[in-house]
Amino acid sequence: MTEAPPKMFCANHPNIETTLRCNRCEKPICAKCAILTPTGYRCRECVRGQQKIFETAVWVDYPLIFIVVAILAYLGSLLALRLGFFIILLAPIAGGLIAEVARIVTRRRRSKRLYLVAAIAALIGCIPLGLQIILNFSLLGLIWHALYALLMTSAMYTRLSGIRIG
Ligand SMILES: [Zn+2]
Numbered sequence: 001m002t003e004a005p006p007k008m009f010c011a012n013h014p015n016i017e018t019t020l021r022c023n024r025c026e027k028p029i030c031a032k033c034a035i036l037t038p039t040g041y042r043c044r045e046c047v048r049g050q051q052k053i054f055e056t057a058v059w060v061d062y063p064l065i066f067i068v069v070a071i072l073a074y075l076g077s078l079l080a081l082r083l084g085f086f087i088i089l090l091a092p093i094a095g096g097l098i099a100e101v102a103r104i105v106t107r108r109r110r111s112k113r114l115y116l117v118a119a120i121a122a123l124i125g126c127i128p129l130g131l132q133i134i135l136n137f138s139l140l141g142l143i144w145h146a147l148y149a150l151l152m153t154s155a156m157y158t159r160l161s162g163i164r165i166g
């Protein structure tokens with residue numbers, strides 16, 4: 001006969017029996033307390049602790065990164081317009097440069113929302129020239145401009161969020 005394993009109770013709810021454990025601190029947690037993360041079930045305390053490490057942005061970073069990225073994306077789009085085909089090569093470099101400047105002005109503080117704000121700002125920075133191109137009825141210009149907006153924004157976001165491709 002095998003011995004039944006000792007009963008485990010949730011650390012936060014002493015009346016609730018559970019078989020789950022936080023996979024970081026090993027604390028027993030019930031289904032109500034468990035949070036499913038990409039690496040498995042964790043307790044609230046561990047999830048909160050991790051967010052603090054990864055999210056260091058302060059409120060002033062959001063308007064700051066927005067303004068800086070939007071202006072640089074706009075200036076970049078003016079340059080890109082003269083490049084034609086070479087936009088494909090140079091837009092990702094522009095995105096990387098904008099990301100570096102954005103990191104310096106926000107002193108390398110980070111948060112997912114901050115990167116999202118930067119991506120939105122990059123696209124908004126492309127709007128003024130985009131409108132001008134539309135008013136000039138330049139289809140080719142619009143294609144190059146759209147390519148610039150996409151490649152620059154995705155390169156900037158990739159660099160900022162630290163996910164490197166290739
Ligand atoms: Zn835990």
Ligand SMILES: [Zn+2]
Pocket residue numbers: 010011012013016029030031032033
């Ligand atoms: Zn619980």
